[in-house]
Amino acid sequence: MKKSILIPDSFKGTLSSKEICNILAKSINKHFPECQIISIPVADGGEGSVDCFLSALGGEKIYETVKNPYFEDMQSFYGIINNGETAVIEMASCAGLPLVEDSKDPRKTSTYGVGQLILAAANRGCKKIIVGLGGSSTNDGGTGAAAAIGVKFYNKWGNEFIPVGGTLKNIEKIDVSGRSKAVENIEIVSMCDIDNPMYGPTGAAYVFAPQKGAGKDVVAELDNGLIRLCKLIKRDIGIDLKDVPGGGAAGAMGAGMIAFLNSKLQMGIETVLDAVNFNEVINDADMIFTGEGKIDTQSLRGKVVVGVAKRAKIKNVPVTVIVGGADDEELAQAYEMGVTSIFTINRLPEDYKISKLKSKENMEATADNIVRLIKSLK
Numbered sequence: 001m002k003k004s005i006l007i008p009d010s011f012k013g014t015l016s017s018k019e020i021c022n023i024l025a026k027s028i029n030k031h032f033p034e035c036q037i038i039s040i041p042v043a044d045g046g047e048g049s050v051d052c053f054l055s056a057l058g059g060e061k062i063y064e065t066v067k068n069p070y071f072e073d074m075q076s077f078y079g080i081i082n083n084g085e086t087a088v089i090e091m092a093s094c095a096g097l098p099l100v101e102d103s104k105d106p107r108k109t110s111t112y113g114v115g116q117l118i119l120a121a122a123n124r125g126c127k128k129i130i131v132g133l134g135g136s137s138t139n140d141g142g143t144g145a146a147a148a149i150g151v152k153f154y155n156k157w158g159n160e161f162i163p164v165g166g167t168l169k170n171i172e173k174i175d176v177s178g179r180s181k182a183v184e185n186i187e188i189v190s191m192c193d194i195d196n197p198m199y200g201p202t203g204a205a206y207v208f209a210p211q212k213g214a215g216k217d218v219v220a221e222l223d224n225g226l227i228r229l230c231k232l233i234k235r236d237i238g239i240d241l242k243d244v245p246g247g248g249a250a251g252a253m254g255a256g257m258i259a260f261l262n263s264k265l266q267m268g269i270e271t272v273l274d275a276v277n278f279n280e281v282i283n284d285a286d287m288i289f290t291g292e293g294k295i296d297t298q299s300l301r302g303k304v305v306v307g308v309a310k311r312a313k314i315k316n317v318p319v320t321v322i323v324g325g326a327d328d329e330e331l332a333q334a335y336e337m338g339v340t341s342i343f344t345i346n347r348l349p350e351d352y353k354i355s356k357l358k359s360k361e362n363m364e365a366t367a368d369n370i371v372r373l374i375k376s377l378k
Contacts, residue, residue, distance in 0.1 A: 001032045001286040001374060007040040007278075009292040009304035011324050014359035016048065017041035018055055020322075023360070024289050027367040031375045038285075040276050042304050044268045045191035046134030047098075049090040050079040053130075056276055057081045064120050066094050066113035067148075069137045070103070078117050081275070086128040087121035089114065091250060092135035095144075097212060099137060104213025106139035106205075106222060107166030111253055115148025118261070122182040130271055131257065132191045133250040139165035139209050139222045141198070141229045142256015150178040151260050165209075165251065168225030174236040176260065183261060190257045191268040193303065196248035198241050198255040199226040204248035212251070226252050233259045269307030278308075282317050287374065291322035295334060295342060306337050313338030322366055324359070343370060 008020040015023075021039040028035050040056045043049040054061060059081035068074040076094040078087050094113030097104070114131070121129050138144070143153060143163040152160050154173040163171055197203050205214070205222035214222060229252075234240045239259050241247050246265040247255035257263035273279075282288060290308045305321050312319045318340040326344055334342065345362040346355045355362070 001028065001035045003036040003038070003285045004028055005038050005040065005282055005285050005288045007042060007288065007290050007304070007308055008322070009042045009044065009290075010048070011291075011293040011359060014293075014324070014356050015363060017043065017052060019360070020291065020363060023363050024367050027364070027371045030368070031371045038281060040272070040278075042269065042272055043090075043132070044134055044193050045090065045132030047090060047092045047096060049132040049134075049191070050077065050088050050093070053081055053088045053272075053275065054079050056272075062120075062124070064117060066116040067110065068113060069095050069100050069109035071110060071112065074099075074113070076113060076117060078121055080124075080126070082128075084124075085126065086130065086275070087124070087126040088130045088132070089117045089121065090132040090134070091253060092132070093117075095138050096135045097137040098135075100213075104137065106137065106209050106212040106214050106251060107218060108164050109138045109140070109212075110144035110162065110164050111136070111138050111140055111142055111251075111256070112144035112148045112162060114253075115145030118145065118188075119149050119180055119182060122180070122186055126186065128187040128189070130189050130191060130275070131263070132268070133253050133257070134191070134193075136250040136253060137212055138253065139205055139212065139214070139226075139251035140256075141168060141204075141226055141252040142260060143168065143171075143229065145253070146256060146260035149183055149260070150180045151176050152178055163229075165222050165225060168229045169221075171228060171232055174232050176237060179260070188257065188261050188263040189271055190249075190254060190263045190265050191271045192246040192249045192254050192265040193268050194249050195245035197243055197245065198230055198247035198252050199223050202248070204250075204252040207248065208251065230255070267307065269304045273307060273311060278311055279315070282312060282315055285317050288312050288317055288319045289322065290319060293324045295321070295323050295326040295331065305334065305339065309334070309338030311338075320370060322363070322370070324355075
């Protein structure tokens, strides 16, 4: 091999995408010391997304004091790439679930800090902002972020307030006329890997709020608030978000990004591939290595492996996939989409509780065996 591309997703709870890149690079260097290796660690928009972009493209991490989910000051950050042209924000950095610890309550948490980061990047002169939607503690439909950039929300008494999940039902009017001019004419892309709608049985509240601390009654309350918000967005802004796929992402932040920031929702892997100019990078590659925790139905809906394989297929570049596990029923479709071969790292029939503790050594062994095989065929 003269050139190889490493672009794995993380193995949730065991190996980060950067760790996997390092393991693969070590094996390739051992057997093909002259091989050019391009590492592109991938994150899905949640925690670690900024670091992945910076690792792949270089750039700078900028620190800002913003509000946490409970409106307390905290230090957060965003990344600057492409010579300062593009900012990367992960909403988990200031609205993430780990930040609320034992005080989970999606009725009270806010995305206000995310809006502050967006505004800071815009004021810095960035022409494009990528926002990762994932790992949030919120269910406010992005109203907090909207308030931070100047959108005003009024209750029935005409008083302005910053809505949270539990007070969406109190909104009577939305006024976007005061939205900061700094965010105008900026391309904003939201990384979103789910297609859940804003509300309803498969919406933000019913599917995701329970893991954020909401009981059955609270879920219904939150869903009603999102219904209210959706109706007002249609009336006051002129955008109907009722059936928009991905509107329910991150506590309906997906819907809020569209309504208040004119954002485009895009699969995370597509955002990454565009940012790194993947179509050009792979032109003369001998092999692409990718992978994720498990190949399953979700994988075929546009996750990392399939996103990479589809583009590689156009360029006729082989794709080796390394995974923790694979659903046999999905393998045929993966091959049709451009995957060349799939290898699982688990070498013994062990329970996941045991095998996950061996993930690093299993990955090292699998990577070494694959590269040895490639070397033997040259």
